[in-house]
Amino acid sequence: MVNTEVKPISVIIIEDFKLTRVGLRCALNANDDIDVVAEAEDAVEGLKYIERYKPDVILMDLGLPGMNGIEAMVKCKEMNFDSKIIALTSHDRSEEVISALSSGASAYCMKDIDPNKLADVVRDVSKGVCWLDPVVAQMTLNALPKIENIGILPGKSNLDGRVPLTEREFEVLKHLVSGKSNTEIAKELIVSVHTAKAHVCSILQKMCVNDRVQAAVKAVKEGIV
Amino acid sequence: MVNTEVKPISVIIIEDFKLTRVGLRCALNANDDIDVVAEAEDAVEGLKYIERYKPDVILMDLGLPGMNGIEAMVKCKEMNFDSKIIALTSHDRSEEVISALSSGASAYCMKDIDPNKLADVVRDVSKGVCWLDPVVAQMTLNALPKIENIGILPGKSNLDGRVPLTEREFEVLKHLVSGKSNTEIAKELIVSVHTAKAHVCSILQKMCVNDRVQAAVKAVKEGIV
DNA sequence: GAATAAATTGCCCTAATGGCTAATAGATTA
DNA sequence: TAATCTATTAGCCATTAGGGCAATTTATTC
Numbered sequence: 113m114v115n116t117e118v119k120p121i122s123v124i125i126i127e128d129f130k131l132t133r134v135g136l137r138c139a140l141n142a143n144d145d146i147d148v149v150a151e152a153e154d155a156v157e158g159l160k161y162i163e164r165y166k167p168d169v170i171l172m173d174l175g176l177p178g179m180n181g182i183e184a185m186v187k188c189k190e191m192n193f194d195s196k197i198i199a200l201t202s203h204d205r206s207e208e209v210i211s212a213l214s215s216g217a218s219a220y221c222m223k224d225i226d227p228n229k230l231a232d233v234v235r236d237v238s239k240g241v242c243w244l245d246p247v248v249a250q251m252t253l254n255a256l257p258k259i260e261n262i263g264i265l266p267g268k269s270n271l272d273g274r275v276p277l278t279e280r281e282f283e284v285l286k287h288l289v290s291g292k293s294n295t296e297i298a299k300e301l302i303v304s305v306h307t308a309k310a311h312v313c314s315i316l317q318k319m320c321v322n323d324r325v326q327a328a329v330k331a332v333k334e335g336i337v
Numbered sequence: 338m339v340n341t342e343v344k345p346i347s348v349i350i351i352e353d354f355k356l357t358r359v360g361l362r363c364a365l366n367a368n369d370d371i372d373v374v375a376e377a378e379d380a381v382e383g384l385k386y387i388e389r390y391k392p393d394v395i396l397m398d399l400g401l402p403g404m405n406g407i408e409a410m411v412k413c414k415e416m417n418f419d420s421k422i423i424a425l426t427s428h429d430r431s432e433e434v435i436s437a438l439s440s441g442a443s444a445y446c447m448k449d450i451d452p453n454k455l456a457d458v459v460r461d462v463s464k465g466v467c468w469l470d471p472v473v474a475q476m477t478l479n480a481l482p483k484i485e486n487i488g489i490l491p492g493k494s495n496l497d498g499r500v501p502l503t504e505r506e507f508e509v510l511k512h513l514v515s516g517k518s519n520t521e522i523a524k525e526l527i528v529s530v531h532t533a534k535a536h537v538c539s540i541l542q543k544m545c546v547n548d549r550v551q552a553a554v555k556a557v558k559e560g561i562v
Numbered sequence: 563g564a565a566t567a568a569a570t571t572g573c574c575c576t577a578a579t580g581g582c583t584a585a586t587a588g589a590t591t592a
Numbered sequence: 593t594a595a596t597c598t599a600t601t602a603g604c605c606a607t608t609a610g611g612g613c614a615a616t617t618t619a620t621t622c
Binding site: 531 | 601
């Protein structure tokens with residue numbers, strides 16, 4: 113899978129260790145379809161280059177001195193170029209992974225990645241693919257909201273014995289999750305408080321929970337709102 | 338990146354359209370390091386083959402008749418083999434993507450993928466990589482819990498003006514999210530109800546919300562619990 | 563037409579919640 | 593040492609929540 117376009121993929125490397133930086137550059141420049149246009153050893157310098165070159169792909173070390181990689185990514189996204197970011201790191205803390213991905217990274221690589229593989233990742237990412245290193249993939253997928261409750265969505269097939277919510281109840285649930293009181297929900301739906309309460313009660317029963325907090329948390333965790 | 342191991346990657350294809358099935362098999366079998374060991378046209382048949390062959394990788398169509406791909410994946414995971422699953426589909430509904438990934442898929446491919454690329458994905462996935470098609474990557478990343486609130490976690494740097502929770506408050510927050518009442522929280526922490534209430538009140542203020550439901554939802558959405 | 567389900571409203575009751583002020587003891591910090 | 597922060601306790605009070613029971617209207621299905 114080699115990029116046969118006339119235009120090579122432009123890459124900027126942001127990494128504080130010179131040795132790693134050189135290694136990355138060599139590994140990538142060995143490919144005709146990839147062109148490392150700049151290197152930076154800290155985030156501030158890196159952001160300058162990004163603004164100047166608007167690269168296709170940014171290789172960003174997360175453990176930078178001063179402004180760290182996550183902050184740099186946020187700033188980078190604010191600049192609104194469509195550069196894709198590959199987060200590079202040497203550790204696999206769950207919090208950092210999620211932070212990186214939700215801050216705009218398209219890939220998460222450990223630094224011990226095979227250099228040839230890295231070129232593949234650069235190509236993938238430049239096309240918009242999301243690529244996650246094996247050791248972090250599972251923890252990331254685990255952080256996704258669980259959708260076990262297809263059966264509770266209105267109009268959906270009822271897999272297990274769970275009673276599905278009606279359309280109206282689902283509507284109430286959404287307001288409930290947004291933190292509205294029964295009174296507010298009633299106003300929103302232009303019904304009496306009694307009605308709102310009745311709906312909430314049946315929601316609690318159908319969702320097998322004791323109070324609205326549990327209902328809200330369950331709804332959010334399972335991504336049904 | 339060709340697998341040079343002696344043992345090729347074993348693959349099972351589960352796909353109802355015969356034409357697509359043949360296409361997949363040809364595309365993959367063209368690679369020496371990949372071996373399509375079985376094909377099935379529905380989930381039940383597929384699960385039998387999976388049990389028999391315990392393949393490295395399963396190519397699973399999501400739009401199967403009868404038991405759909407998601408259900409099949411759940412059953413497959415219950416069998417506890419470490420087969421990796423590639424979800425294949427022709428559409429990109431957000432709900433389906435998240436469902437698939439949280440049900441155990443390691444990759445999500447559109448059916449119009451380049452056959453050569455698919456072989457790469459099979460290799461990646463067999464090593465544990467998570468690979469997401471460009472069109473679905475962004476929506477998946479958006480579904481990740483936002484960690485904007487480093488400032489609210491106890492002991493973390495306070496980026497913006499937000500007051501961080503104390504350790505104790507954080508402890509209370511976790512109980513709150515699990516749906517416990519003030520009384521229950523008090524019992525859990527072996528303090529009076531007044532104390533629990535006091536903590537909840539300061540949590541509400543620090544999180545800038547009006548009630549415990551909003552606090553719980555915010556906590557879950559931002560992944561700080 | 564009859565049966566069923568959903569949406570609506572009402573009332574009763576007890577318990578829980580959240581806002582408010584205020585006090586005390588311990589730990590940490592300036 | 594003084595100041596600050598935290599955890600703890602307390603009481604008061606208006607509002608809210610949730611359970612239970614019952615009734616009406618509307619829509620849909622058999």
